[in-house]
Amino acid sequence: MSISVKTEGFNSPLLRKAGREIKKPERVIGIILLALLVFFVFMPLINIFQTAFTFTLSDRRLPQVVLHGLKAIPGNFTLVHLERVFYSDVSKNMFYKPLLNSIVVTGGLTILSMLIGCILAYLVVRTDLPFKKIIANVATIPYVIPSWPIALAWLTLFKNQRIGGSQGWFQYLTGIAPPDWLSYGPVPIIICLSLHYYAFSFITVSGALASIDSNLEETGALLGANRRQVMSKITLPLVMPAILSAFILTFSKGLGTFGTPAFLGLPVSYTTLATQIYSAIRNNLPGDAFIIAIIMIIISGLTIYMNVKVIGARKSYVTISGKGFRSKPMNLGRARWFIFALVMLFVITCIFLPLYVLLYQTFMEVNGDYSLSNFTLHYWIGAPNTIGKSGIVLGEGQAGILRNPDIWLTTWNSIRLSITVSILAGIIGIFLGYAIVRGRGTKLASACDTFSFAPYIIPSIAFGAVYLGMFSRPIGFFPSLYGTFALLVIVSLAKRLPFSSRTGSAAMMQIDKSLEEAGTLVGAGFWTKFTKIIYPLTKSGFVAGFMLSFISTMRELSLIVLLVTPETKILPTMTFRYTEGGYHQFGDAIAMILVFLSLLGIYIIRKYQGTDMAKGIGD
């Protein structure tokens, strides 16, 4: 639709036409956005491939290069990284083992978290479980808090002294050192991640279950189907799309996750593809890292492709939670309170126990001593160079985190990063939604749609690695961004694009085109229409989207861990560094601040309105 254009002024028909085409708002916005998408999404993708198949300066020291007598001129094409990853004496440790580990961990956590999520969803939506509402609310909390504090809590509980360092709580209480498989490696990684990721399938599947009209099931029963047949022939097929979406979501998020496998795997050299990318980048081997990244993208793309094949629509990962229908709850009978006790036990174990353990550890003067005599407030409020009861300088002379200006700076970094990203993501989302919905049917709109979806299939850690490679040097007139706050903002924005464009399109879809045209008729230009009509009508969605962006940016570790510098560090990376260095109390205390900020965020969301948590899934 043309907007107020002074086309009468032009003399030539051709000029008039050009003038009008250019001023179609959805087209102008679409072109600008597409240019940005190409720069920030498409180019990084190209960059991955480019880096994977060319030499860099550091490649000269590679044994394969030396062995083949290659010149390794930076920028020249090479297959040496491919060879190293797939077919060399380091391949086993660098790729095949991590690949197997990744498949085991991701497969395991997907199955376990789906099981937990689906069962919990069924119990909450479809049975007469007591206090269902409260359980439903509490069960979504793991989605809000980051996944890796659970891993930290696990370490506190179950670590053994074999790896070095202090004993865990379990050993302190029982005197028995937990076996390695319980302390580190796939078992704790799968369990810890499942306790976080079950929230995806819980939210998605309970939404789908709630939207099933129980008449559909009752009709089945009337026609003679027993309870099991109704379940397998009617209920399950109806929620199948939701289950598959949750599956895909959990799988691709799990594949790219870094924090938990790093905390629980690296001490025993149990590596996954994600942690392997991290170490390859740390060792200045971007070529190797990107070959692995490409494989992760392929795996992730394949799962999404399968999902599309099975469900039949590209956007099938979105759950449509329809209106709640009146449904007759299933009678749990005598098992009712027993199941309730189990569910409560689970909820407490996976939410409150980790937080309690972490908090407890922050008050321990010396690691490994869980008695009350070991209590200290030093790691929160202690002065620098405090000498503890045992005569050791606490925290190697560092002050408690509340007295450490560095922590305040980091907290401020986290908050301003989250706020900046959420605001910009919301704005970009509305514009993207406008270009996609209003330009529907045009090539431009579908290009915007496709490109903004692309970051979805790139695992977070790989995405961060690409940005590190691409923006650490100037591109044309675009300055080098390494070490700047802007880089963190841009990478977070780019990774959030699928979510932004989805919420933006959904919001635009709500606004009938005629509301805008009514403005055109009385002579409102694009800007007037945008500020007076479109923005006010999308505002509520904007606020909800803002808070969800805020929370998920706040906890992001995998995406950003490779990009931070001392000036731009944020809370999750700070925790990671402290824990890596063995300063568990500091790390845990920072994690507590992060959890507190996240919970504050969710509290504000709830206050604003019962925001549909499902909308934020996958970010």
Add this chain to the structure above:
Amino acid sequence: MSGKVKIRIENLSKIWGTTKAIDNLTMDIHEGDFLTLLGPSGCGKTTTLRSIAGLENPTEGKITINDKVVFSKKDEIYIDPVKRDIGLIFQSYALWPHMTVMKNVAFGPTIKKLPKDEVEKLTMDILEKVHLEKHAHRYPNELSGGQQQRVAIARMLIAKPGIFLMDEPLSNLDAKLRLEMRSEVKRLHQEAGTTTVYVTHDQEEAMTMSSHICIMKDGVILQKDTPEMLYRKPADLFVADFISNPKMNFIDGEVIRENGKAHVNAKGFILPVESDLIGDRKHVKVAFRPEDAELDQNGVAFRIETQLPTGPAQINNLINEHCTVTMITKNYIRSKPGETIKIGIKPDCHNIFDIGTGKRIF
């Protein structure tokens, strides 16, 4: 009685992909007309209206309003809607849900940067005219359907357009309210004599309100005429069938020529025809309105199947071995269902159509 041409549409086409929404449409709308675009959904009526308003960019053609070219593909002329002297009511009303009635109506003058007190006075005057002055500070969703409709009217009136465009404005109202609003819209047109282009798929609405009706199908105008002519002399079988409440009777007829004179035998109904118009056709379609059938001792025999009294009249569904006929009589006929009656067609009340093209012969 037609005034000067207010809107002239020439060779207008709109193509979406491969489908033609409007196909080479040409039409004049005169000053003071109440022209209704009538047709089934997808016939191009709304697209035509939106093209006049400037909300749609036609693929081909030219539109002139008040002797000024507002759209021409050839010369790449496109004038903004706001400068076309039109006001439009959307089917959905398109009231902004986040603005009060007052703000909705005042939006246009406000963005034209008129002085604030002037805008306020103008708005209140208009709201008074549509009897909404008491609801000025309510939000659209706090109003009834009819009140929302009147807000939309007020918002259109405030710019004092020379042309009213209305896109199925009554279709979202319940039956009773629709009748009320029908007279209100008609009064609106009569008061100022403002040229009105009205889109609807409801033929009764079109018949009762319009000075002219334009029947459209597949992007083409089938007939543009006064309501009476449309009813009495439909241009083709589609129009005859479309303008049909009650439904027209269609009977196959055979042309019989004797001594250089021709007549049509339609299953026993003998109808005179003009030889030169009928040409050398052997078969034709005969159509007549139910109220144009009458009892006739010399007519064709039918058995009464059902009788439906409506109050002012009686609908009789008749059948014989060849065909069925619906007859409407003011006076209830005495014969009961199952009995046989003889009927004929009132003189000069039948239409004869070509079987191949469906066009009316006379």
